[in-house]
Amino acid sequence: MRILHVLSANFYAGSAAYAVQLAEAHLAQGHQVWMLSDSDQLPTRATQLKAAISNRKYRQRLQHIQLIRRLVQREGIDVVHAHSRAASWVAYFGLLGSKVPLVSSVHGRQHLHASTSLFDMYGDKVIAICNNLRTHLQQEVQMDPAKIVTIPNGIAFGQLEAVAARSATASEPPRLAFIGRFNGGKGERAAALLQQVFPALLAELPALRLALIGGEMEGLPAPGKAALAGLQASYGERVEVVGFTDDVAAWLARTTLVIGAGRVAIEALGLGRNVLALGEASYAGLVTEASLEDAAASNFGDISPRVGATEVDYAAVLADARAFLSQPRPVAAGVQQQVRARYDLSRVAAAVLEAYLSARMKKAVPDYIPVLMYHKIPDAPLASKHQIYVTRDNFAQHLAYFKKRGLTPITFADYLRFARGETPLSQFPGRPIILTFDDGYTDNYTNLLPLMQQYGYRGVLYLLGDFDLRYNKWDADTDPDEPRAEIMDAGQKQAFVAAGWEIGAHTLSHPRLSTLPLAEAAQEIRESKARLEAGLHTTVETFAYPYGDLNPAVKQAVRAAGFALGIATDTGGMHLEDDRMQVFRVNMFPNETPGSLFKKTSPWYRKYYRWKRKK
Template sequence: MRILHVLSADFFAGSVAYAVALAEAHRRDGHQVWLASDAATLPTGATLVQLPISRRTYKQRWRNIRALRQLIRAEGIDVVHAHSRAASWVSYWAVRGLPLPLVSTVHGRQHLHASTSLFDIYGDKVIAICGNLAQHLRDEVQMAPAKIEVIPNGVAFPNLAVAAGPRATSPDLRLAFIGRFNGPKGERAAALFEYVLPALLREFAGLRVALIGGELTHLPAHGHAALGALQAEFDERIEVVGFSSDVPGWLQKTTLVVGAGRVAIEALGAGVPALALGEACYAGLVTEATYAAAAASNFGDILPQVGLAAVSWPQVLADARAVLRQPGPVAPALQAQVRRDYDLGRVAGRVLSVYESARMKKAVPDWLPVLMYHKIPDAAPATRHQTFVTRDHFARHLAFFHRQRFTPITFLDYQEFASGRRPLKEFPRKPLILTFDDGYLDNYTNLLPLMQQAGYRGVLYLLGNFDLRHNAWDLAADPAEPRAELMSAAQKAAFVAADWEIGAHTLTHPHLPALPAEAAAHELSASKAALEQRLGVPVQSFAYPYGDLSAETKRLVAAAGFRFAVATDTGGQHLEDDRFQIFRVNIFPHETEASLRKKTAPWYRRYYRWKRGR
């Protein structure tokens, strides 16, 4: 993919560091990357284009817009990613009318402005770096929830084991405040100097305090006075470091870190306890119990509503004292979770998925019909379930699709276009995805020959348990239900040879939301692994048995490594509204040409929601 990042900071701010790290991660994965920025040099191998994005005079803005638009056209850019409000503004106008998406990462609370309400300057998709920020965008900015993705800033953690020894046994203790010393964070630092550090330095004779970060001269007056008093009383125990490019090195010789955002993340990832003190609030000592709430605030930097929360400085003092009295690394489980959640490679992959989603929604704005079939028998079985279409009726369905000039594709095909491996100009004008659940024997005897005769391919959702040879789940629920045979492994392999996509449908066809999380996760991951091993193909899509799902089920499906998941008569208006709850149309035994025409019409999803409310 060809990716353009647009930055407005004329200094190496956190948003710039994030964009550069993201660019490098995507370059390592083989993508081509450009950065348009005020800076003439940045620590990246991506192509740099110097533009004064942060200069907001309208004359300069329009110059920037023209330059970006020329760059986009000349280099064939696939997606533009803006990293500030100023960058989003010029990028919005630069891509206007062009067939490529704009993605914006929002790093902090946004000022409400005319351009926010009059124009959707943030583009097609918005990445909020924490949960509180996403809530602010929904509630205060009035942004459509479907376009917001919560993805944190990624961190390239060094390969470190949990530091079990030195910090826990050394007689020397060090507390490090790491961050900016201007603005609201300067006020927090000043209060820390006044209300917390003197007591700690008097109580712990071996304690040293390191002050790491830029803009120390911008401390408020009372902060300068408090710092001067600390230096006068404790002399060399106050280490005024200023800006440092070796924060990881300082972390390795620090007992306790006070900071917010990336500082807290890097500290916890290195195994160093952290007090999450940011410009918005004090999120406390980060433990396994407090981690989720602290992460939602970006470790103290962001509240969901306007305003700043009062800080209980006695509580900060108590939390710091507790760590210094029993120094040691954070719990290994917490360190591992932080390193997993904020891992740069994982974050870069999630951001790439956002690019793909925005790209496809822009290129394919209409609803893409996904149809659900099960059995294709010779004659109607004696069942109360409407999960079949006879062979002759299905042949008429295929004839209808041919007359309407539909082009059946698979989710693997769709992903080829989304990822840029196939050009979007080749995407079919009238795409259709035909899916078949469970893997019945009549799929081999009837379905496959009919589809091959029509020149069509589909998606076959199979159980990962190859020992299951009939619909045992139906018989368990109703012994009167007729037995329906499933295909053998060799018959399933015939679909692979015919270039069908194979998707997973669990191991045993359970109601997933009713299972404990561990059992549900096993049904998902084990079925994917079994199908990939036995059939030798990648398995990237999943079908929920009975259409049953929940927010937790969707999370488990994503965690199992699937890219897509199909529901039944629930889901978004567009496939990209939620790749893990794709609206799939139930096809019944006695569909007519009129009903098929309706169920494949571009307006059908909107009509269904209006009629059924879901």
Template sequence: MRILHVLSAEFFAGSVAYAVQLAEAHRAQGHTVWMISDSNQLLTGATQLKAAISDRGYGQRIQNIRLIRRLVRREQIDVIHAHSRAASWVSHFALRGLPVPLVSTVHGRQHLHTANSLVDIYGDKIIAICGNLREHLITEIKMSAAKIVEIPNGVTFGVNEELRIKEELTANNSPLRIAFIGRFNGGKGERAAALLEQVFPPLLREFPQLRVALIGGELEHLPPAGKTALAQLQADFGERIEVVGFTKDVPGWLARTSLVIGAGRVAIEALGAGRPVLALGEASYAGLVSEATFAAVAASNFGDISAVLAPSAVDFAAVLADARAVLRQPGPVAAALRQQVQRHYNSPTVAARVLETYQAARMSKAAPNFIPVLMYHKIPDAPLATKHQIYVTKEKFARHLAYFRKQKLTPITFADYLKFANGELPLADFPRRPIILTFDDGYTDNYTNLLPLMQQFGYRGVLYLLGDAEIRYNKWDADFDPTESRSEIMDLAQKHAFVAAGWEIGAHTMSHPRLTTLPLPEATAEIQRSKAELEAALRTTIVSFAYPYGDCNEPVKTAVRAAGFAFGVATDTGGMHLEDDRMQVFRINMFPHETTSSLFKKTSPWYRSYYRWKRRK
């Protein structure tokens, strides 16, 4: 893809580090990246252009809009990623009338004024960096929940960090050190001033070997009370007060620090490096981060962001007590917590999620209407005596295909869709009326009846198979219901015939269980193994997963994503658009007695809205 980042970069904040890291991750994958910001000296190999994005004067904004628009047209940019409200504003107007999507990452709470609610300048998809921010955008700013994706800032952690931690902490000459790391202006500056007045003086008196390091930019903008307190500390404790200011060697300082006070990216990097963290942000004090508190603390970006507007007063006596407890027994955080942090903020994983968001924005713009995804099972010669009604006879299915052709519906697969989304196929060629035909379980009549019919019409579909090739009949039905007859499952050679015909093969677990009823490790194994087994047996790439019975929940969806699937398809639940939630794609049940009227309804752009209105789901 051809990606343009637009950002404010008056100083090197966490949002700038995030944008640079994304640019480098995507460049490493072969994507072409440009960056427009206040600085053209950022540490990236992307092509950089300098523009005063932070300047909100209308004359400068107009210049910025013209620059962005010219670049988009000249370089055929596929997506713009904006990293501040100012960047989103100019990008929004630069893209007016152009078929290029805009993605905005929101790094902090937005001002609660009418313009934010009435004018959406954030684009086609919005990335919220934590759970509280997502809730704020939905409940207070009134943004559409379907547009918002929660993706944390990515961090690259040191490979040999654990060894380094042990070496530093056991070194005889390593002093006890507490570090405040963050900006010294605005809300962060007010927190720093309170620490200098209320927390650091008693700690320095109680621990004679303790040093205090002040690390971060904008130190000259520390509030007056903070400057006075700092001067007094320097007079009282001399070289034990280390005024570092901005530094590129934050990892080096972390390695020499016993306790870190900070929020956002600072807290993430410190925990990843094994350093205890008191999460103190602009919104709140979230306390000492532990395995038990990690999820809640991460949702607030370590105290920086509240879900709703609330007083931000901090009990600095509690901060002092927590700091004292850590300094009395200094040491690295538990390995389990460090690993938890590194998994959650893993940079390659985050970069992959962001790239998926670019694709989603691209397709939401190119194909804004609901895409019907139809779910079939058996295609027998004659009607079946079954209460499940999961069949359409060969004769009636041929009528379905004739109807689709008459209505100029074009069957595609999820794999085809991905090729358009990631730029392998031009969006100009995306079908005007796409439809996705899916078939679950892999019954033998799919080989004898379905495949020839689809080939006759020149159509391809998606076949969802079990990973366990030893399962040769519908044991999940027939073994538990004596009224249900056995239906044979295809053998390997028959499955290969679908691959040879250009079909997409999807995974459907190993053994067809209800995933939400299993312990999560068992459900995860069913998901992961099915992908591995099918790819090995059929020598094809598996990109989509079908939940048996359409049964899924958030932990199961997370496991499907983690297993490497691009799509998870459900039944009767999911978003209004395929890109609302790729891990819960709405599928439409097809039954034995479909009529021309029901086919019209189920393949219409308005069907998903109608279904939600009628069924309330």
């Protein structure tokens, strides 16, 4: 991809570090990256262009809009990624009328301005860096939840570790470090710590050193400056005023306990340093295995989900710091492992790239793509209460109808090739449709496959990973009135692969996944993919939930198993890209009419269904 980052970088804040890390990760993967910001001296190999993005004067903004428009056209940019409200504003207007999507990362709570409600200025996808921020955007900013994706900051822990290893010494004294900006909300926290916490700790612990690390030191509130001067006069070199440094990892290596939030807290925990999570929004305390999830939700104290008081009990901060520094101990191994897994740069960069591709695809193909769900294609009607069949003759009429209306069947694998840029979007069909078939009944081989080949169509076949399961035991063995239906053998399934069909996974044994223990559900999901790929020698990228039964944990298990799409039944977003792990599809029944076929294959059907069924 050709990626343009737009950011306010009049000083090297966490958002700039985030953008630089993403740029480096994507450059390493072979993507081309440009950065447009206040500085052209950021530590990145990306092509840099200088523009005062943080300058909000309208004349300046108009120049930036024109610059972005020219840059996008000249360089063939595929996606623009904005990293501040000012950047989103100019990028939004710079991209108006183009097919290039805008993705915005939101790093903090947003002020509610008229432009927020008048224009969709954050673009096509919005990345919230923590769960509290997602809640704020959805409930207070009133943003469409379908466009929000939660992706945390990414950290290159390996690089940090290398720097820290070179800097650590065995003879370092105990050190407490406050790391963060010294202006704004964080400056107020620093001032309070200098007045209410640090004096007692320095007095009680004669060997303790205090390091103050961060930019904008001149912005420290006056009471904080006075308290700092007093501490320097009393404790001399034990008070280390470091100020801004691009060598934070080296200081973390020499620190016993860190007070900080956001990126600072993540880096410290990833390097095995204990953290008192104190940010602009709240105090989350010492980060432990028990508190990690709640601390992460607020980006370690920086972000509250809703407007509310931000008072901090500094007596509690003092008590926690005193207790820890009196008996220092290593970070719990579980905390360090979870942090390194959650915030790993390669994982985060992959998730961001998926957001880019999703935004690009939704911009290029804005309408709902009909996804139809079939099961059995028998010769004659079945005595089945489930009505999950369409007879061979009726299905032939469906295919003739699709042909007459100029619908082009594609597979999800085809769709993903377009989404990933492997197939030019110029070749995407004007009226696509996706035909899916669940369970792999024998009549799919005898009736379905020949009919589809007659029309030159391909579909998606969702199969069970247990090749020994040869009939619908989940129905026939539990309901004496439900007829037994045979499942294809391996050779018959292989015929679909040979015909160019996509094979998707449908678990091993067709259970209701939400009723299983999560570990068992995850095994059904993961193992079905592995067995199908091994048994049919094909790539399996999509998963269909049996019965359409799912919950957030099951969806996460599908993603974790390596699937690109999770295919639901009667639930999901308005567009495939609203939620790739819950794609809406339409049940097809024995007695479909030309009218129902018209309705179910129309781009407006998903909106109609949500209005009618509230799903």
